[in-house]
Amino acid sequence: MARQRFDALKLVELRQPITIKAPSQKVSDYFGINTFGLAIMKEQLSSDIYRRLQNAIHRGEQIDENVADAVATSLKAWAISKGVTHYTHWFQPLTGSTAEKHDAFFELNSEGMAIERFKGSALVRQEPDASSFPSGGLRQTFEARGYTAWDPTSPAFIIESGTGKTLCVPTVFVSYTGESLDNKAPLLKALERIDKAATSVCQIFDRSIEKVQASLGCEQEFFLIDRALADARPDILLTGKTLFGRIPPKGQQLDDHYFGSIPSRVTRFLQELEIEAYKLGIPVKTRHNEVAPSQFEVAPIFEEVNVANDHNQLLMDLMKKVSSRHNFRILFHEKPFEGMNGSGKHNNWSLITDKGKNLLQPSTKAKENLIFITFFINILKAVYDYSDLLRASIASESNDYRLGSNEAPPNIMSAFIGTQLFDILTELENNGDIQVKKGDNIYMKLGINKIPPILLDNTDRNRTSPFAFTGNKFEFRAVGSNANSARAMTVLNTAVANQLELFKKEVDKLIEQDEKKEVAIIDILRSYIPSVKKVVFEGNGYGPEWIKEAKRRGLSNFTDTPRALAILKKPSTGRLFKRMRIMTQAEVDARHEIRLENYTMKMQIESRVMADLALNHIAPTALRYQSILIENVKGMKDIGLGDETEETMITIKKLAKHLNQVKRLANEMTQERKRINTIEDVEEKAIAYCDDIKKKYFEDLRWHVDKLETMVDDEMWPLPKYRELLFLR
Template structure:
């Protein structure tokens, strides 16, 4: 009873529930109080400077030195009044997380007088040491220069750590020669392109539309495990997932956790998380139990994509800090527990006009439904043409465990649209070339006048679809829970922007030949449907039949990350991103290299952890129990109960075989890892780690270790078990 596991269990039993007291019973009283948002800017800046900054935010106009100084002074005054002592440029390097370097407002003047200072130059640009951030070969290691530049479209905010507060300024991160070293810079470009392209299409239907904003809502799934139990598991501590462990007799099969009553301790954690999020302007509106025991989800209101992504990155950071206060460990890994539901980050995406219209929302007006169908069909075509890019956007070592694992979308990209919308699309396709004489009702000919009552039924959801239409938005369900949503959002908005540009060219070409605008739109959509309808699938994405059917349709099925990432450096991909001015060939190749390296390192770490745990935790425990059984056999023989020893001797032999196999496999995997580490080519090394190490050894070593867990006396097993981590709260 003296093992770390039982000490951890004792701690859990003594846990109290941390009391949470919101600042006010009304969220509106403190929402955004730690955010330098538009409301604060309006109060603290002159009307001229405020207007100039709004133009920079909305129209991308340059910020002059005078306005930058004024904004910096206002930020400093506001932050210091809130107790801040430092500021930082908060950015998102290619590590997939966020980074920050804190500088004090405090300065010494030339005569040694202490003062608080923050100039516009420090707001707009900083030069952090970039040498240790991944660049994928964009620069040499000794070239440490990288620059962060203020992103005024995302509000600055205050973060508190202990008694210290820091002003965080969202920024992009670029190299000395201008290449993006982060995930935000390409996203901002993609959002600008989709705005321009979508606005031009909206002009066909409404001349009042001058801007289209991409919006996003991120549903964040995660596990909450008691901190003491997580700390007693080296695998959870270092890799974020349990590399060993037997599924408990009762898991999620009764579906009694899903949407069930939230445990009191977890509820208080969620309440404090919401309070801290509201203070930072993060509009969380939903919380609930997820499918697996100890799995939960929070979801916000929709926001502009860039802000939504910043808020999601910030939310994950807040969750970890709040969890520590409640003695929890947050697990964001896509598959922390084998044979249990994994975690995703469902990206709910739509396009909103400056007139307040969601282009993916059906209407009671036939003309508006033609606009809806225009954006709907073009999105489907973009997904069809660039499905492999979307697959690459969600590729990671963690998500490889989740995709297709009977609770998440498969690695095959397809789009669910529902039976009713499928019927509408089929009717539009089969109507043939539409010709309208004077006085004819085009919308009635198309059946569009009948669409609203059909579309207002928001279609059934399909949990097996990676890209599903859910009434007035598309839900990119295949995104992993650890992901920075900037990556899939950059690709999705880029391919849709490109497709809308192509659509305008096709329609305008028909109009130039004398075709009526509406007819040109319809006939172009019909051609697109015929081209891309293979991407539409409303059935069970988990089934073997779908794998066969997808192959017939020519859809890719790339189950693992190293090969899924190949598309990033294909000629067509490079041509697309360079044409759209999102990323250069060098930037794409750099990301390909960085993502492969990340995949290698994660599998390398997991392999080392497995060997360490097998040698230092599991094998010694197996030997200890084996020796106890041997002593038991000796004792039974001494008193003449030889026949009673046979079953025990059989158990000893089975344990001995498991121990022997664990030692052998661990040694072989270590030797294989040494061989693979010597491979110079990054792609070949990543594939070798995937196929020659992970595929050959991980599951087999785990099987033997998990068998020992079922045989060894519970009193001496050293690692917290699944039943304890998932059910003891």
């Protein structure tokens, strides 16, 4: 095993640079060339078909057979002209990743002649079976049938793999009886609901607004490790993280990696990644070093939420493929290295009207600021009312390692808004007097019409906030780097849509009672502020004082996934999703079961890998080194230097102590795991893995193994060390 480590180190030294060549010097020349976007649709479809397709995309109108056939014909012609031979319905099952089954355009006609065929029926619906994907009881094992259905709001695209090309059609994945088995279907429903709710509220102020679109920008953080070094670590290969490893003397404490010069080999990877992303219409804008060594980030220009999420999932898949070509292993795990910053996927979210107005953009105009403060307070109210559900939306086995450590947000859901906006809330709460004059002139003593433009920059400097206002958007910072953002976005958009609907009803009721519109709005907003202030927190989220204060405010502090997911069992959660027509109770229950099972399986795998590494790799290495020391002591005594062996004997005893503990903990953990595996209840089993395996054994076992790493001869240690993984590029 040690030989594999040193062979990997030699490979790193021999790495040769890969030449990257873009299709053109101008990104605009090839941006979206592998995407069946609006420009191509307009060019290839008749004006009537194009209009009806756009109505389906923007207004949710039904796509009939004629439109589907016309689009399918154009798609096939476009794809084949680019060398595509296969097509697939690209979907996002409840595993958290993406899935696809490829079919050839090739068919045989009635005369046995080969033809290329792609009908509208194949575009609109496919039966991929996919019976092995988790369903949480929505279908039985013997009920294999599942359907993928075309999502016309997200453009089809071509994936290039080697010399092959495949047309990918974004789809939802549903059971035979119609229940959603994926992350996309509930998201689409939530986006439709917030469009209607936000538009209804906007029309209180401006009747010309007919649509509101939720936008999203996903900042994707990740680690890049040389592939040879990563492959020499069974824990990285099987769990995506290091289960053992001593923190090197130099880590991230000097902050010299953050925003530093990007290493040349990484730059070449990023250059090729951007080229491939641009060809697929993914608007990657930013790249930079993150805080931890070998940690980086890419971020796109904001897009409509569904498209942005599809693009993020596609980008992660691209990153894996491109990094492999550059002999890197990319790590999306939220906490792959102990003692180093973890990786998040900050979800930057806002609401944009069909007039191009960002509803979360402060202004110097009184009317626009009343709209801004209306949406701002309602969003915070939704965050307060559904803070536990938001916490559940970002809960996972891997994110549990990240939350609450280094720069990651804590487990307690809170919102940072900055002192200026907090002062405005306080002023509004205490002094809501307004005067309404003719026209649009609204004068408010609290000075809403004087919110300064500097708010664009004078915002989030609190890196411990899970949900922060950052000038013209909210940044859901607690989302993990490995997550499918659809889950968090479904909850956030559902919660905000629900709150906006309630707000609109309350305002309408006061207006019906002859209260002036502006007065009614302010009165309702003022009534929300006591609740809103409970979730607003400007201080240090890591301090013990915040834990006490959060408890006093009634905010939950779920430190692990099984307990965070318990909110999905509450009747109020089922009622929310049912009332908003996002998910049925059965669909909510299924997601609770699936996520608990996923947590259990991840913990089970980590436990098994830890025991294997400890007993079959670490312990034998430490024993061999101990034997060498014992022979050394015997030899010293044989030549009369027994008095000089005291320090070596101390080392031998320490080795024995840590070795015994490693064996004991690994064996006890294995026996405990066998006991837990007999538990049938999924929640009880997940909690047992959390409390009786992870919390009881992982940290202690790691501590003893890491101690052995500092004692055993470096030439004998079997696993690539942190200094090699993080600093050799």
